[in-house]
Amino acid sequence: MESLVDLIARKRDGKELTREQIERVVAAHADGTFADYQMSALCMAIYFQGMTEPETAALTQAMLRSGEEIDLSDIPGSKVDKHSTGGVGDKVSLCLAPLVAACGVRVPMISGRGLGHTGGTLDKLESIPGFSVDLDVPTFRRIVSEVGACLIGQTALLAPADKRIYALRDVTATVDSIPLIVASILSKKLAEGIDGLVLDVKVGRGAFMKSAASARELAAALVRVGVAAGKRVSALLTDMSAPLGRTVGNAIETREAIEVLRGGGPEDLVAVTLALGAQMLVLGGAVDERAAGEERLRAAMADGSGARLFERMIEAQGGEPRVVEHPELLPRAERLEPVRAASAGVVAGIDALEIGLSAVAMGAGRTRAGQAVDPAVGIELCCRRGDAIEVGQELALLHLRDQADPEAFRTRVRGAFAIADEGAGPAELTPLIIDRL
């Protein structure tokens, strides 16, 4: 049998590893006989040589089987989750999960925290007083069964191999590899006991994938490997060149998600929620086609059933359910500081990356795992791309703590807005839903 070093050399030389070889590597990494320095060298070899689909599927399965798999098969009905590759202002999960559950498809969702310029669902949920994302699996199962949706954090028991390998990739410049991304995402999602999965692959400045081509490649690989694992899987490519919705921050994003649940909210956020939700209802068998799914979701916004389900979910997870009717109960920053336009024209672009990094600098996010975030601070956008702007008009409102010095933030956020001459004509905007796979 080849040594483990031989297996690194095989991949380095562009040869395909067998399922058994990949299982040996993952098992040996778990028991310490394949050291971190060997795994990181292998990840770098994979970065350069890629992986075939059978290799990616084998890696996904090996990482999945490194831990527990939640079995929800005794809970009646379809279980469908959504995963986003991360963006700025992406609070979709908070309104999507209750709406889909209100339409009869259960949503067992294990989410992540914000890191760098991208926000995290768990941080947003924790802005709700008392809300707990650290539930054990029996509690998670019970809430999925009784309420229909539950949103928790990654437990140490699910796909621990992914946790260890991801931590290594993060510090060895090997994050940006499609087969490794696919295995990381799917090993965790397959451990949730789901029947179907909708992937929201973000594209643009504020996304991990900067180009539609690379996003499409990732989405296609995710769908194929997910389907090979026996799940119903779809993917949408959605625009992340500008922030989604009008808020970037934790409590202010939660508030915006509640607006959507109550039939309001900004157009782009509603559109992405409907597109993803309709696909989830199709995969879950609740409707035959997307149009019918969108109609059901709109009804759940209009009749308040999505909002009611969110209240029950918040209550089940220890939080204050009255925030749905009284969003003023969410944490609020002491000061609102306007960012005003320095020139007149048309908003040609709002740089999602710069807005995301500004929010992190203001305390809404973190630059390394484990840092605390401030739930109250953030950035509220007062205009959208295509809006005509006059000198001195408010572009954004900064939600700040009293002691913060707003000047540096103001300059930075102002710089994120590209203001074009009025005569330049309408900017060519990327469609919000770029593609469906």
Add this chain to the structure above:
Amino acid sequence: MESLVDLIARKRDGKELTREQIERVVAAHADGTFADYQMSALCMAIYFQGMTEPETAALTQAMLRSGEEIDLSDIPGSKVDKHSTGGVGDKVSLCLAPLVAACGVRVPMISGRGLGHTGGTLDKLESIPGFSVDLDVPTFRRIVSEVGACLIGQTALLAPADKRIYALRDVTATVDSIPLIVASILSKKLAEGIDGLVLDVKVGRGAFMKSAASARELAAALVRVGVAAGKRVSALLTDMSAPLGRTVGNAIETREAIEVLRGGGPEDLVAVTLALGAQMLVLGGAVDERAAGEERLRAAMADGSGARLFERMIEAQGGEPRVVEHPELLPRAERLEPVRAASAGVVAGIDALEIGLSAVAMGAGRTRAGQAVDPAVGIELCCRRGDAIEVGQELALLHLRDQADPEAFRTRVRGAFAIADEGAGPAELTPLIIDRL
């Protein structure tokens, strides 16, 4: 300033690292802030992206400066070393160093041990009763000064960064990278305090470099980076498709090297010794051209001055100097078992790799660092390429311990000989000295 992870990403993306960036990485690896798993990922990125000559020179210097540098500048005369990339039956250092020193150029040589199919000078020297390769630097300096040649092992103080990085490369499939090989070899050699260096880059089945093209690439890089470091450096490409000389083992190779010192020995071993030695004498300024150097070396063989110098060196290093006149004092195996030809014909090839691995299996070498070797065992070749052979004629003699079962070794060693039909005509032999750089 870029983070250390950014530097891995730079190299991964094919960009050049600056001297300062390379120094930061090596220093951070030494103090633990750049972890082994980061260094191994960087080595794999270097494997794929290579390094420019300035990068390789900077890595060499950074590794050199990670430890002590021996200063021999107060010892009069030129100091020139030889380094071989390793082969089977390569006992050249043992006869070369005393001969060159006898011709007036000092040879401060830090050598290695055998690993895998390649033998090591230190293991061969240790077959001399009492001989010590573990001398401290002051003793090394004294022997170089008083005797003219000293052969010792790598000390922990010289280029410790290379030691750590090489140990990582060995278990992460990143050995086979020309810039990393160059930096590893030269950082150690430059630490010896030499003025000049002759490199013997071996080519063929029994060598690290299997093709002349890759060996030439390595040799050229070694010469350029060595010259850039201010040293006189030359390289020879020499054939390692068959073992060098007629012996593979420790004591039997030492015995063969002594034969050369005393004016005998096999033709190919003498030829390589003369070629390398003449170049060392040229670099050391003892002669103006190679031909004159070869003449001086032949004289030192004929008049016994090389043998006398080896005796003094052995004595200075604690060994039994009488082995030079009485090689029967070297350890001897109890049994000599012939390996006989199964068919008649002409010896078309003797596979150096297979002979080397057979000797390891017999106990003459090691499969992992730290294993003990048996000085007495080995393989003595009884024919050379081109020899006509009859059925039952001795191809080789196995030097074995009493308890060893010779049958498996016999079969394996017999298989290393390619016997061609007599009518096939003379085989096209690679020249022994393939190229000079």
